[in-house]
Amino acid sequence: xxxxxxxxxxxxxxxKLERAEGIASNQAIAQNLESTPAAVTGMLRKLCDEGxxxxxxxxxxxxxxxxxxxxxxxxxxxxxxxxFLVDKLSYRWxxxxxxxxxxxxxxxxxxxxxLAAFLGHPLFDPHGDPIPDALGNIxxxxxxxxxxxxxxxxxxxxCGVSDSSDEFLRHLNRLGIxxxxxxxxVERFDFDGSxxxxxxxxxxxxVSSGVAEKILIQIHE
Amino acid sequence: xxxxxxxxxxxxxxxKLERAEGIASNQAIAQNLESTPAAVTGMLRKLCDEGxxxxxxxxxxxxxxxxxxxxxxxxxxxxxxxxFLVDKLSYRWxxxxxxxxxxxxxxxxxxxxxLAAFLGHPLFDPHGDPIPDALGNIxxxxxxxxxxxxxxxxxxxxCGVSDSSDEFLRHLNRLGIxxxxxxxxVERFDFDGSxxxxxxxxxxxxVSSGVAEKILIQIHE
DNA sequence: CTAAATTTTTAGTTTATCTAAAATATTTTT
DNA sequence: AAAAATATTTTAGATAAACTAAAAATTTAG
Ligand SMILES: [Mn+2]
Ligand SMILES: [Mn+2]
Ligand SMILES: [Mn+2]
Ligand SMILES: [Mn+2]
Numbered sequence: 001x002x003x004x005x006x007x008x009x010x011x012x013x014x015x016k017l018e019r020a021e022g023i024a025s026n027q028a029i030a031q032n033l034e035s036t037p038a039a040v041t042g043m044l045r046k047l048c049d050e051g052x053x054x055x056x057x058x059x060x061x062x063x064x065x066x067x068x069x070x071x072x073x074x075x076x077x078x079x080x081x082x083x084f085l086v087d088k089l090s091y092r093w094x095x096x097x098x099x100x101x102x103x104x105x106x107x108x109x110x111x112x113x114x115l116a117a118f119l120g121h122p123l124f125d126p127h128g129d130p131i132p133d134a135l136g137n138i139x140x141x142x143x144x145x146x147x148x149x150x151x152x153x154x155x156x157x158x159c160g161v162s163d164s165s166d167e168f169l170r171h172l173n174r175l176g177i178x179x180x181x182x183x184x185x186v187e188r189f190d191f192d193g194s195x196x197x198x199x200x201x202x203x204x205x206x207v208s209s210g211v212a213e214k215i216l217i218q219i220h221e
Numbered sequence: 222x223x224x225x226x227x228x229x230x231x232x233x234x235x236x237k238l239e240r241a242e243g244i245a246s247n248q249a250i251a252q253n254l255e256s257t258p259a260a261v262t263g264m265l266r267k268l269c270d271e272g273x274x275x276x277x278x279x280x281x282x283x284x285x286x287x288x289x290x291x292x293x294x295x296x297x298x299x300x301x302x303x304x305f306l307v308d309k310l311s312y313r314w315x316x317x318x319x320x321x322x323x324x325x326x327x328x329x330x331x332x333x334x335x336l337a338a339f340l341g342h343p344l345f346d347p348h349g350d351p352i353p354d355a356l357g358n359i360x361x362x363x364x365x366x367x368x369x370x371x372x373x374x375x376x377x378x379x380c381g382v383s384d385s386s387d388e389f390l391r392h393l394n395r396l397g398i399x400x401x402x403x404x405x406x407v408e409r410f411d412f413d414g415s416x417x418x419x420x421x422x423x424x425x426x427x428v429s430s431g432v433a434e435k436i437l438i439q440i441h442e
Numbered sequence: 443c444t445a446a447a448t449t450t451t452t453a454g455t456t457t458a459t460c461t462a463a464a465a466t467a468t469t470t471t472t
Numbered sequence: 473a474a475a476a477a478t479a480t481t482t483t484a485g486a487t488a489a490a491c492t493a494a495a496a497a498t499t500t501a502g
Contacts, residue, residue, distance in 0.1 A: 006490070026449060039491050041450055046489095058449060058498055089335040099328055106323045114310040227459070247480060260460050262481055267458095279467060279480060 001050070003070060005105045009033060010043050011052060011071035012078075014061055023060040072136035077112050078104040079125035079132075086126040087119065093126040093179070094169035109134070127169075128160025128179055128216060143219070148212040150185040150195070150219065157182045160216035168214060175205050177215070222271070226326045229295045230254060231264050232273060235282055236292035244281040293357035298333050299325040300346035300353075307347040308340065314347040314400070315390035330355070348390075349381025349400055349437060364440070369433040371406040371416070371440065378403045381437035389435060396426050398436070 003011070013032040017024035029040045048055040052067035063071060081100040085091040091099075113134055116122075123139065124130055132138045141159070150156055158181045161168065172178065183197040186204070193209030207215075224232070234253040238245035250261045269276040273288035284292060302324040306312040312320075334355055337343075344360065345351055353359045362380065371377055379402045382389065393399065404418040407425070414430030428436075 004489075027447095035490095036492065037449060038451085038493080042490080088339050089332075091335070099332060102327045103324075106327070107320055111310075111320060114312070118309050225458075248478095256459095257461065258480060259462080259482085263459080 003050075003052070007043070007047060007050075007052070008070070008074045008105055010040075010047060011063065011067055012074050014053060014063055015068065015071035015075065018062060023062060025060045029061070069136050072132045072138070073109065073112065074104050076116075076132040076134075076136075077107075079129060080112065080115050080119060080122070082125045082127070083119050083122045083131070084115065087122075092169075092173070094166045094173060096126060097164060097166065124160075126179065127164045128158075129164075141218075144216050145219070146213055147185075147195075147207070147215040147217045148193070148209060150212075150217060152185050152187050154185045155182065155220040156185070156217040157220065158215055159218045161214055162216065163214045168211075171211065172215075175207070175211075176203070177205065177207075182220070224271075224273070224291060228264070228268060228271075228273070229291070229326055231261075231268060232284065232288055232292035233295050233299075235274060235284055236289065236296065239283060244283060246281045250282070290357050293353045293359070294330065294333065295325050297337075297353040297355075297357075298328075300350060301333065301336050301340060301343070303346045303348070304340050304343045304352070305336065308343075313390075313394070315387045315394065317347060318385060318387065345381075347400065348385045349379075350385075362439075365437050366440070367434055368406075368416075368428070368436040368438045369414070369430060371433075371438060373406050373408050375406045376403065376441040377406070377438040378441065379436055380439050382435055383437065384435045389432075392432065393436075396428070396432075397424070398426065398428075403441070 010029065010033065013029050014024040017028050017032065021028070026037045026040050026044070029035075029044075030037045033040075044053060044055045044061050047053040047061075047067065051064055052070060053061045053063055055061045078100045081103040082093075082096045085096040085099060086093060116131075116134070121133075122131060130138050130140065144159060146162070147156070147158070158177060158179055160179070161172070181199065183199050183205070186196040186198055188195045193212075195207045195209075195212055197205050197207060199205075231250065231254065234250050235245040238249050238253065242249070247258045247261050247265070250256075250265075251258045254261075265274060265276045265282050268274040268282075268288065272285055273291060274282045274284055276282045299321045302321040303314075303317045306317040306320060307314060337352075337355070342354075343352060351359050351361065365380060367383070368377070368379070379398060379400055381400070382393070402420065404420050404426070407417040407419055409416045414433075416428045416430075416433055418426050418428060420426075
């Protein structure tokens with residue numbers, strides 16, 4: 001019952017799609033993994049044979065109990081390694097994804113658990129994504145909305161992003177926006193939906209609607 | 222110029238053999254990697270094409286400058302990860318090899334260098350093997366001999382092992398012998414070459430000649 | 443019910459590595 | 473220097489894990 005690197009990446013993609021849309025369609029999986037529907041069909045059959053996904057032809061895929069645990073364990077590893085890279089090796093949040101994508105496939109549960117203990121059992125990764133615990137439980141955050149929903153006058157803190165691509169994160173770096181940053185929404189410009197924010201140091205930042213829609217915030221008071 | 226996991230394992234084996242015997246014979250490489258001479262011939266040709274080893278048919282293999290650097294970098298990663306596992310994740314020295322064998326193939330020079338910095342640029346791994354620095358320099362230890370050479374009355378500290386197999390290390394665990402342990406040689410029994418040692422707490426240990434021949438020590442005064 | 447979209451099947455292809463047995467070269471022994 | 477023993481290479485093919493393009497089948501939407 002060895003699960004290959006490729007298979008683990010499939011499981012992660014299916015987990016993500018299942019959480020987002022209820023079921024993982026062939027096409028969506030292909031898109032996620034930059035592959036083709038034909039390749040996905042082949043892999044789904046294999047994963048089904050191995051008891052990791054439920055799959056009937058033309059009906060899309062769902063993870064089995066075992067498959068979901070495996071996927072969650074891989075996500076857990078991925079996010080813990082991202083924490084390690086940022087907290088211990090001083091990587092920036094836009095430089096950790098590819099490395100974590102490799103590290104997530106190494107070692108067993110004992111290894112992950114020791115890593116988690118060493119890091120102090122962190123609850124979130126450097127992008128604000130929740131880290132499943134050893135049993136696969138994910139604490140979904142409450143009271144979290146996209147910053148595009150903030151109204152003028154509100155005070156909020158940045159607690160996540162819905163796009164962890166290096167390009168987007170580097171754009172945020174340029175704007176000075178990072179996890180934990182606290183801002184006030186000053187104004188929304190109806191013309192293009194962009195917003196002006198200020199922080200406690202009085203620094204202003206102009207956030208386009210496209211960017212605001214990808215930043216998760218928690219509203220204060 | 223991507224070097225595969227398998228290729229990196231070949232380079233490491235060749236490095237080891239070259240240091241030990243001057244040249245890496247086909248057969249010795251096969252033995253090291255639990256493969257066959259025919260498979261080795263094929264891989265040596267590929268590595269030669271890629272400029273990583275010098276190889277002429279029937280003449281055995283030597284690493285090129287580039288190949289040696291790559292091999293040293295892999296060894297460096299392996300040993301640094303072993304230090305990480307023991308120092309940070311509380312693994313025992315007999316449980317780190319297989320994991321390091323996988324981790325050593327991940328990431329680039331920047332990653333290794335940051336890991337080394339995080340660990341405080343350790344000079345030796347948990348088995349007493351020297352860790353190459355970022356440039357590939359290995360500080361070979363001086364005044365190190367096998368414990369079988371210790372004469373009655375001598376005081377010494379354990380600084381390495383020539384066999385890092387889990388079985389041997391677990392045997393040392395049972396005897397209570399670990400890196401840094403300090404002993405006095407009490408007596409050698411001519412009958413079978415076994416030795417009796419004591420530590421400062423007055424605890425005695427009987428070491429067979431086979432074991433003594435695999436333990437590296439530094440003699441005090 | 444059609445037409446469009448999605449998925450599966452078919453029939454290979456690719457890549458990387460390994461194997462057994464035969465042929466060849468090298469080394470050792472006589 | 474032969475012969476014998478040992479080591480290495482060649483040959484020819486196996487294996488495994490994935491992926492692809494195009495055709496066929498199925499599902500879904502209008
Ligand atoms: Mn991955
Ligand atoms: Mn992340
Ligand atoms: Mn390895
Ligand atoms: Mn070691």
